[in-house]
Amino acid sequence: MRSPPHLSASILNADFARLGEEVERATAAGVDSIHLDVMDGHFVDNLTFGPVAVDAVRPHSALPFHSHLMISRPLAYAERFAQAGSDLIVFHVEADDEPRAVIAEIERAGKRPGIALNPETPAEAVVPWLDQVDLLLVMTVHPGWGGQSFMHEVVPKLQMLREVVDRRHLEVHIGVDGGVNLETIGVSHESGGDVLVVGSALYSTAGDLAPTVAALRAAAHGELPADH
Ligand code: DX5
Numbered sequence: 001m002r003s004p005p006h007l008s009a010s011i012l013n014a015d016f017a018r019l020g021e022e023v024e025r026a027t028a029a030g031v032d033s034i035h036l037d038v039m040d041g042h043f044v045d046n047l048t049f050g051p052v053a054v055d056a057v058r059p060h061s062a063l064p065f066h067s068h069l070m071i072s073r074p075l076a077y078a079e080r081f082a083q084a085g086s087d088l089i090v091f092h093v094e095a096d097d098e099p100r101a102v103i104a105e106i107e108r109a110g111k112r113p114g115i116a117l118n119p120e121t122p123a124e125a126v127v128p129w130l131d132q133v134d135l136l137l138v139m140t141v142h143p144g145w146g147g148q149s150f151m152h153e154v155v156p157k158l159q160m161l162r163e164v165v166d167r168r169h170l171e172v173h174i175g176v177d178g179g180v181n182l183e184t185i186g187v188s189h190e191s192g193g194d195v196l197v198v199g200s201a202l203y204s205t206a207g208d209l210a211p212t213v214a215a216l217r218a219a220a221h222g223e224l225p226a227d228h
């Protein structure tokens with residue numbers, strides 16, 4: 001039986017001048033976790049923030065922090081993101097370090113490991129690790145920026161990974177990250193995602209985010225607002 005959709009707020013498109021308040025805004029609106037996009041300007045062609053920023057916003061929410069490391073050397077930084085207050089640390093299977101070593105390092109730091117794969121990376125690359133991680137993050141955009149369009153061509157891979165996880169009765173959750181909004185959250189959930197990362201579709205709204213969160217939850221079950 002699939003777990004109800006878990007909404008994770010990506011703060012990449014939030015107002016960085018007020019990041020703590022933006023984390024509070026999503027928390028107050030009822031999301032299930034905070035998604036922190038870490039980019040090193042090497043694994044992806046963008047630079048965002050490091051452990052210092054995670055540590056700075058940690059006191060602003062009691063929700064789980066999912067740190068999404070789009071960095072080439074996760075092994076060297078996992079401990080620092082753990083100490084900064086991450087609860088789940090996601091690294092990319094395409095990164096330079098050997099996945100088994102990164103998973104062991106995250107567990108040694110007392111945190112939950114997650115593994116991510118880019119749109120062009122075949123499912124086979126992550127299958128060996130599915131019984132060793134808490135989250136499998138399926139990228140539905142090329143990592144590096146928020147506000148990109150959802151890549152529907154990734155859906156067959158998502159469906160296949162969901163089928164593998166269910167057939168093997170694995171505990172791992174499947175996340176969908178990139179371009180998830182009112183139009184695409186339904187297919188993301190239907191096709192196998194249970195952790196749905198939402199960035200620009202959330203933070204493009206000013207003020208109270210609760211109506212947007214409620215509409216996204218309903219749309220995950222195929223109920224689109226009347227004006228859609
Ligand atoms: C992209 C990031 C995503 C992104 C999501 O590299 O990993 O988490 O911020 O933002 P939207 O929902 O706007 O695509």
Ligand code: ZN
Nearest residue numbers: 010037068177
């Ligand atoms: Zn992300």
